Amino acid sequence: MYDFVIIGGGPAGITAGIYAARQKLNTLLITKDFGGQINWKAVNIENYPGFEEISGMDLTKKFENHLKKHNVEIQKEEVRKIEKKENYFLIQTKNGNIFNSKAVLVASGAEHCSLGVSGEKEFLGKGVSYCTVCDAPMFANKNVAVVGGGNAGFEAAITLTKWTKKVYILEKTDQIKADIENQKKAEKTGRVEIITDSQVEEIKGENFVNSLDYFKKNTGEKINLPVEGVFVAIGTRPAIDFVKGLVDLNEKNEIKIDFSNCQSSCPGLFAAGDASSVACKQIIVAAGEGAKAALSAYYYLQK
């Protein structure tokens, strides 16, 4: 029986691990990898205070090393289901392991949304990608499209311009949602073209992507855009399937928390970071929420 099981190895989970260990809680952290979404960051991180500019991979390594200095057991796998028993939680993993804990933190973050259009699955790894950091160099001197006009899309586009000839950003609505900072950076490259009101309908190719079809919502036109790469950056959804039915979720499928202490609707189950209903999905906010959640769990266990 653990005091505290943390699910997730991103900034929220890692910070919670550090805090829980320092409070001498008997703690297990279950995660399939460290860093979570930090690993997908297409550009260097410049807004985690203390590091003026750092790559996602380097920040992840620093977080992981910091955690490992503390007495936290680590289990590298995915959780399948959590059940609440009378006064503890039973956590089943996808590998069939079972762990018991008096308190639980869900800090499992978010996973990519997919477009759900024809060609997307077929050409995955053959022109379709969800990870700029991983795949950008494959597209040297090619034209590519980024689907999504939020920060993730703009950051993907900015990074891609280092390799590609031209990057089209396709945004479904008539408005760009990316930070002004990112918009300016994209403009400065001189190689990013923004197409609003554009709904992607199909990704086409033979062995490899060679174009996509989009529907121009304001004019009604259907347009074929010749590109050899399609980067999908249309957002994320909370990775919380394993607690469905156990806790209240909001309209975005995030675990509803009491913002003062990260407590969910299920006593003893806390949530932090992008899996939770916290308003700002930022690394520094997730880390702060992880500390809050671990201290809240500590007070809960004292009672």
Next chain:
Amino acid sequence: MYDFVIIGGGPAGITAGIYAARQKLNTLLITKDFGGQINWKAVNIENYPGFEEISGMDLTKKFENHLKKHNVEIQKEEVRKIEKKENYFLIQTKNGNIFNSKAVLVASGAEHCSLGVSGEKEFLGKGVSYCTVCDAPMFANKNVAVVGGGNAGFEAAITLTKWTKKVYILEKTDQIKADIENQKKAEKTGRVEIITDSQVEEIKGENFVNSLDYFKKNTGEKINLPVEGVFVAIGTRPAIDFVKGLVDLNEKNEIKIDFSNCQSSCPGLFAAGDASSVACKQIIVAAGEGAKAALSAYYYLQK
């Protein structure tokens, strides 16, 4: 007229500055110094994720440099009063300067509480101290007392043992409130003695402190403890005098905030960190709250 004035240069204020600048808000940060309470930390910081162990001074320097990479004006002084005008705030400083802003963040942190006993003011700098980092080396091979059995008191005591012969921790209640981690560390030094139920009544000396009197609450005894130093670590109070009457405060004199977005009871005035009612007074939490507040101010200004 600024978009955003941030009051305070600790982790909350600095993070807010970085975030506000990245959203291209015309931002002024007013503070008497950088780092706030981080500067008083008696021991190295081991719970700010990314830095396994770092001195308060080094972390402050990293924060300050990070902020200064961004386009934020900095005014080094203290605020005297904030008034709300029809649709802006008027900020007066102690030097008589006046600044106007559309939104304000109070991230002014907290200041030391004093004991309020005879001898405390008289012997300040002559044996009485509020800052272990600053003054510990003056007490080589001496016996000293730390007043306060919370984390600050224990951290002061642990640091002091590197120089002093013996450290007494005097705690007013019958319970130690410091983290278990700190309690173990203090015990391991073999040179810390904890005296609970002890109410300090007077600090005595001639040119320099030579003892203190305390009242043993459980037995009724009055005891004279020969010590040559008294470190006061009985907590802090929010440094928010300049907004009294303008915003709602809680019973601890902290600015009451909506925990989801750091908004105070006065629209356009936000609070973060130790000046606010956030539950956990931790560096990483203050930084996260600073980011939240700056983004909330940005959304407020968009409207």
